[in-house]
Every structure is written in C-alpha cells, then in structure tokens.
Amino acid sequence: FVRLEKIRFVQLFPAFTCVVLQGVQKSFREVIDVSSGDSHQAGIKPISFVRQVLAACLYPQMLEEQNLPLDIELRAHSLLAACEGGSTGSYTDSSGMPRVRQSIAEFITRRDAGIPSSAKDIFISAGSQRGLMVLVKLLVSGETGVRTGVLTPVPCPHTLPMLLDEAGVMPVPYQLMEERGWTMELDELQLALSAARNHCEPRAIYVSNPGNPTGHVQDRKSIEEVIQFAAAEKLILLVDEVYQDSVYRQDRQFISYKRVLFEMGKVFSETVELVSFHSLSCATMGECGLRAGFMEVVNMDPEVKHYVNTMLCTDISTPVTGQLALELMGSPLKPGDPFYDTYTKEILLIQATLVQNAERAWWFLNSLPAISCQPAMGGVYLYPRLHLPPGLIEQAKVEADVLYCQRLLQEEGVLVGAGCQQGGTTRKHHLRLCIQVPPNTLEEVLTRFGSFHLRLMDKFPHSNTKISSFQH
Numbered sequence: 001f002v003r004l005e006k007i008r009f010v011q012l013f014p015a016f017t018c019v020v021l022q023g024v025q026k027s028f029r030e031v032i033d034v035s036s037g038d039s040h041q042a043g044i045k046p047i048s049f050v051r052q053v054l055a056a057c058l059y060p061q062m063l064e065e066q067n068l069p070l071d072i073e074l075r076a077h078s079l080l081a082a083c084e085g086g087s088t089g090s091y092t093d094s095s096g097m098p099r100v101r102q103s104i105a106e107f108i109t110r111r112d113a114g115i116p117s118s119a120k121d122i123f124i125s126a127g128s129q130r131g132l133m134v135l136v137k138l139l140v141s142g143e144t145g146v147r148t149g150v151l152t153p154v155p156c157p158h159t160l161p162m163l164l165d166e167a168g169v170m171p172v173p174y175q176l177m178e179e180r181g182w183t184m185e186l187d188e189l190q191l192a193l194s195a196a197r198n199h200c201e202p203r204a205i206y207v208s209n210p211g212n213p214t215g216h217v218q219d220r221k222s223i224e225e226v227i228q229f230a231a232a233e234k235l236i237l238l239v240d241e242v243y244q245d246s247v248y249r250q251d252r253q254f255i256s257y258k259r260v261l262f263e264m265g266k267v268f269s270e271t272v273e274l275v276s277f278h279s280l281s282c283a284t285m286g287e288c289g290l291r292a293g294f295m296e297v298v299n300m301d302p303e304v305k306h307y308v309n310t311m312l313c314t315d316i317s318t319p320v321t322g323q324l325a326l327e328l329m330g331s332p333l334k335p336g337d338p339f340y341d342t343y344t345k346e347i348l349l350i351q352a353t354l355v356q357n358a359e360r361a362w363w364f365l366n367s368l369p370a371i372s373c374q375p376a377m378g379g380v381y382l383y384p385r386l387h388l389p390p391g392l393i394e395q396a397k398v399e400a401d402v403l404y405c406q407r408l409l410q411e412e413g414v415l416v417g418a419g420c421q422q423g424g425t426t427r428k429h430h431l432r433l434c435i436q437v438p439p440n441t442l443e444e445v446l447t448r449f450g451s452f453h454l455r456l457m458d459k460f461p462h463s464n465t466k467i468s469s470f471q472h
Contacts, residue, residue, distance in 0.1 A: 137167050181216055183222065214381075245283050258276060291322050380434055405431060416433050
C-alpha cells in the first residue's frame with residue numbers, strides 16, 4: 001500500500017479545494033486552479049485540427065454529411081483505416097497501434113536531425129506516468145533482496161514521490177542548484193549516489209528536461225556530463241521530456257538526450273540504456289483527458305523489452321482516441337495543407353501566450369517582498385521561493401508552504417502547489433504556479449496573489465522583509 005504520509009499533501013482538485021474551503025466565508029466568485037498543468041481546464045483552447053479529426057473518427061458519418069476541410073477528411077479516413085475493424089471502439093496492440101508507433105518514430109527521427117528511431121522501440125501507454133511506472137517496476141524485479149533506488153531531482157514533479165513509493169523504490173534525492181538556474185551538478189550527483197549505496201542499490205537516474213517544476217532547460221554540455229555519469233556508474237537514464245515543445249528562451253533550445261547520446265559516439269550510444277518519455281497532456285497539445293503518452297527505449301535488452309510489452313498487456317489497450325491524437329502530434333500538418341494556416345496560428349498563439357506569461361509572472365513575483373524566482377526557460381511552471389517570516393513558520397502545524405497555500409486558497413480562491421510536494425526540504429519553501437493560462441486569468445491570479453502576500457507580510461513582519469531577488 002502507498003503510505004498515507006506520502007500523499008497527504010497532494011492536492012486533488014476539486015476534492016482538496018472543498019475540504020480547505022469548508023465553512024470559509026468566501027470573498028471571491030470562483031476558485032482559479034493554477035496548481036496543475038491542465039491547460040484546457042484553465043481556459044486554453046484546444047487545437048481545432050486535432051479535435052475535428054478526432055470527432056470525425058469517433059463519428060464517421062461526419063465524413064459523409066459535412067463539408068470538412070480536405071486534409072481533415074483525408075487524415076480521418078487514414079486513421080480509421082489503421083483501426084481494427086475501422087472503428088475507434090476496437091482494442092489495439094498492448095504497446096500501441098503500429099501506425100501510431102511508426103509516426104512517432106518518424107517524428108523522433110526528424111527531431112533528432114536524422115538519428116534513426118524504430119517503431120519497435122516505441123511503447124505507447126495511458127500517459128507518460130503509466131509508462132514510467134512500468135519501467136520502475138521492472139527495476140525492482142530483481143532477486144537481490146536489496147531495495148532498488150532511483151536518483152531523483154529536488155525539486156521533482158509532484159507525482160514522482162508517490163509513484164516511486166507505490167512501486168517500492170527508494171528515491172535518492174539530488175539537489176538542483178537554484179542560485180545557478182536549477183542546474184544539475186556532478187558533485188551533487190556523486191554525493192547522492194555515494195550516500196545511497198549504504199542502504200539501497202541505485203539502478204537509474206531520473207531527469208526532467210525541460211524541468212518540472214523549475215523551468216530549466218539543460219544545454220548540451222550538461223546533458224553530456226549526465227550521460228557520462230550514468231555510463232560510469234552503470235545507471236539507466238529515465239528522461240522526462242514532455243515539455244520539449246515549450247522552450248522559449250532565445251539563448252536556449254531543446255536538445256534530446258537521445259540525440260546527444262548518439263552524437264557522443266559508439267562508446268556511449270551502444271552501451272548507455274536510455275528511456276525517454278513524452279506525453280499528449282503537456283504544453284502545446286494539452287490533451288490531458290485523452291490519456292496517452294509514449295516512451296522510446298534505447299539499448300534495452302530484447303528480453304526486457306518483451307517484459308515491458310507484457311506489463312502493458314495488463315492495460316489491454318491504451319485509449320484509442322489518445323493514440324490517434326499522438327499520431328496527429330507526431331505527424332503535424334505541412335505547408336500547403338488546406339488547414340495549415342489555421343493550425344499554425346493556433347500553435348503560435350499558445351506558444352506566444354506562454355512566453356508572455358512567463359515573463360509577466362516572473363517580473364511580478366520578483367517585485368514582491370520575501371519572494372525570489374528564477375526565470376523559466378521552458379515548461380509551464382514557475383517555482384518561486386518563499387522567504388517566510390519566522391512567526392508564520394512557528395505557527396504552522398503543517399509544512400509552512402502548505403499553510404501558505406491553504407491560506408491563499410481560503411482568502412483569495414487561488415490554488416497553487418506547495419513546494420514540499422516536489423521533494424523539497426522544510427528549510428526552504430517554494431510554490432508551484434502554472435503559467436499556461438489565458439493572460440487575463442494570469443492577471444487575476446497575480447492580483448489576488450499579491451494582495452494576499454502583502455497582507456501576510458504585514459501580519460507576520462520579517463526581520464528583513466525585502467529579500468534580495470535573483471538577477472533580473
């Protein structure tokens with residue numbers, strides 16, 4: 001069973017909200033949830049090309065009755081032909097529809113400048129978290145009797161600690177360096193690994209790039225160092241790359257771990273085991289409810305790949321609509337397609353909104369007393385640090401950042417994530433704020449947030465209220 005202390009602070013909206021707001025006199029009309037990356041729930045519009053193709057696949061009569069754009073009609077016919085019995089209601093292979101796996105492999109090959117990807121190395125699951133759970137459970141299937149460990153970043157995605165606990169894996173935390181832009185440091189990795197070997201068997205290292213919730217994006221040199229570290233210590237690389245299409249710093253671009261691995265030469269490309277994850281839920285697509293993601297495995301033993309497929313068989317079939325949406329993500333429209341201009345405008349609007357919101361929220365947070373925030377390079381979160389006054393920390397019967405988040409919800413109706421969910425320590429307090437929301441929603445969030453924060457600072461005076469912010 002999952003231990004209760006591991007999940008007590010995980011916010012499940014709206015259940016968490018109802019409990020916290022029970023009996024509270026509300027001064028706000030509605031709760032705004034910016035704790036999760038569910039962009040459609042926040043008001044971001046779905047991509048119409050994706051929705052129209054899926055609608056036609058779910059109700060093929062539309063293809064006969066309506067005047068759909070030609071590229072939507074052709075794609076829907078093509079995807080239905082790839083479904084068993086020509087229907088989205090049919091089961092698929094446990095590892096995913098062959099057509100979709102092939103499209104994903106071609107997408108990866110294009111992304112990685114021609115480095116080949118094979119459909120045989122692609123496994124589709126009901127979300128990237130499901131794929132990660134399968135891999136993690138495989139890590140603990142040995143018979144040594146020693147508990148398996150996985151190196152995990154601090155901070156990490158808020159679902160990761162619970163996932164590892166459910167799988168019976170011991171997290172081996174390594175600290176990201178906040179003052180340096182949440183960088184991964186080899187000294188910190190080595191320190192964490194050495195300490196862990198006294199009480200577990202570390203077998204993998206988990207990396208989030210672009211970072212969740214930190215928004216950092218690794219450069220080539222940093223990725224090379226992590227690959228060299230994994231090779232030297234014989235660790236499997238588990239790399240979460242779900243925000244790869246949301247990098248918005250001009251001086252930084254996304255480069256996949258697989259591409260760097262293969263460009264380092266055969267000494268690494270033929271030996272280092274790598275599993276990378278991508279999802280339909282994140283960033284531009286934002287289709288959280290369709291529940292589909294994929295993983296690509298590199299240098300994995302064929303017998304182990306067989307067990308991956310066997311474990312996915314317990315799901316029988318990943319939701320077909322999610323798989324079809326993955327195909328649309330992997331094979332986007334091209335210039336000259338009738339719907340291309342509309343499709344491109346919608347994509348660019350989502351990306352421009354994210355860029356604008358990242359800059360606006362970062363500037364605002366750093367303008368407040370007792371808050372400092374590193375700028376995000378990618379992803380959909382900001383992760384500001386709260387320099388909370390001693391009086392509030394002493395009063396808190398739970399983690400101080402949890403108390404802060406609860407009061408923010410009760411007084412202003414804004415739901416954010418507490419930093420202690422991300423594997424943080426009680427000495428430093430942070431919160432997680434999703435910025436992939438409509439600009440007017442973000443402005444409302446910042447107005448409420450600022451009002452609450454200034455009231456709190458007045459109530460609990462800080463010996464040094466104006467904490468120096470990071471460099472603007």
